Amino acid sequence: MHQIFFNSKDLSMTTISLSEQEIIRRNSLQKLRELGIDPYPAAEYPVNAYSEDIKAGFSDGQDHFGEVCLAGRLMSQRIMGKASFAELQDAKGRIQLYINRDEICPGEDKTLYNEVFKKLLDIGDTIGVKGTVFKTHMGEISIQVKELTLLSKSLHPLPIVKEKDGVTYDAFTDPEQRYRQRYVDLIVNPQVKDVFVKRTKIVNTMREMFNERGYFEVETPILQPIPGGAAARPFITHHNALDIPLYLRIANELYLKRLIVGGFDGVYEFAKDFRNEGMDRTHNPEFTVMEIYVAYKDYQWMMKFTEEICERVALALHGTTKVQLGDQIIDYKTPYPRVTMYEAIKTHTGYDIAGKSEQELREICDKLGIETDPTMGKGKLIDEIFGEKCEHHYIQPTFIIDYPVEMSPLTKKHRDNPELTERFELMVNGKELANAYSELNDPIDQRERFEEQLRLSEKGDDEAMFIDQDFLRALEYGMPPTSGMGMGIDRLTMFMTNSPSIQDVLFFPQMKPEQKPVELSEDGKMVLEILKSKSPVELNELKEKSGLSNKKWDKTIKDLTKNNVARVVKSEEGLFVESVG
């Protein structure tokens, strides 16, 4: 859909599809050039102030700002003859400008005010102003503009959003446009920016915390020959020079553990992972996970660390551990309850599944109305019961611990019960936020677990893990006892910013490609063919030759003239159609 703009036919189509307002702006651009004003100047603009700082720092009667110079986008104009008000939006907020004709045009030539400001500037243009700070009669802190510079002309009109007394009018809300044109969303919807500021603050807070403890931020391969560390369908690509398939990573776990083998005590990565699965309110094909591995720790230690992270992030963002989420208040104050999976199931179903056989579990599922199929083993059945009957109950942060061994091929067996593993998931608002283990470092056990996965895969489980021989070799060299944890950054951001959809916390959520501009219809092409042999041609003659019905003829000829490939000319001899170009 990009190359379409490079062939001449479509180029002409994009030109004629300009709206009236876009044409006017292009004309203004031309007029500015004729006045000797470069609409896209190159020189540095010496900004020395921001809107919000000025508004926060201004006090009546004294001007301690002196001359300020700020730049931003022109968001509104209120023109009143020889003086005007306007609003400038910079990186921090908005401030009102007062523009007086004789202040910005001290000499005889009033062109800058009368022509440039009043006529040739538009909402959306980036401008720079120099002036002084003052307060209007109505009490609004404003800039008295002495010098006005166009820094960048805007050719595409912005949606106009107005606001009074906290009520927003004509808000730009269409989700499709907001996500496809996030830049517009960010310009006109200030609360959107806030979500992304918070997102970055979450990452910075975590990074700060890890660095304080001496953990080491690393980067590991995104293109992997074996997609490991999780159960998911990968994206596949091809490396030409090596002529091998490569996969976009679904997790980075196995690489981070290799680094623990290599002697780092603590490593972490904020990683983009990719999964070739469905998209919905909580899933995007690429998403961000923070994974951290710390040597000589176990999952008990990691629980404490994880709850500390959450508490600290909540405090950094909101100054309190209580965070609004939908109609709930989530309290991230530590410590969080630890509930074993067996306890959770007993609480919410009444069944004690400890020591139950596969057959017995299947019967319990039947009684609970949970569908099962014969390929499901013990672990899968237990996981199903938990997912259906328990998960959604855990609104406040809760650690669900001790998962069945079948579900956790990379996790160390529980020190007290070989059917279980030392694994926890942190549940918030009924959803998984983090997942952690005492990492399996027994290479023989690990190999057996991989082989079990291989058997599952042969049984038809398409998300069973591949065997990564090099990872096993690394474990054979010896990995210290380690605990690792992964936390979904998108999900955490959703929780911390009260965003109901993952699209609200991603700048550019995945969307289907936009539709191509419409091409000429078959009828249009056919009529054009006739025109090629004879042009101009009498209208009725052409209509007859085309053999089209009245309705189709009407539509087709309108199509051709709209697209500027044909033209109807009226002369004394009658109506003629001629081709253009």
Next chain:
RNA sequence: CUCUCCGUAGCUCAGCUGGUAGAGCAGUUGACUCUUAAUCAACGGGCCGAGAGUUCGAAUCUCUCCGGGGAGACCA
């Protein structure tokens, strides 16, 4: 993948049981030197998502397709 709602001017939306499109903002022209959703006057602006069908006639009814939202299924 299923169900459901939506797609009309640059933006937000109205347009009912079919009769050929309306408002506010934005734009253009004019007036106005402290306005703030500025105001006042005039004007211009529409492949009514695309295609097909029913009809004398479709923004409106039917079907198909495209795009989006929501709910679910699948999936961590």
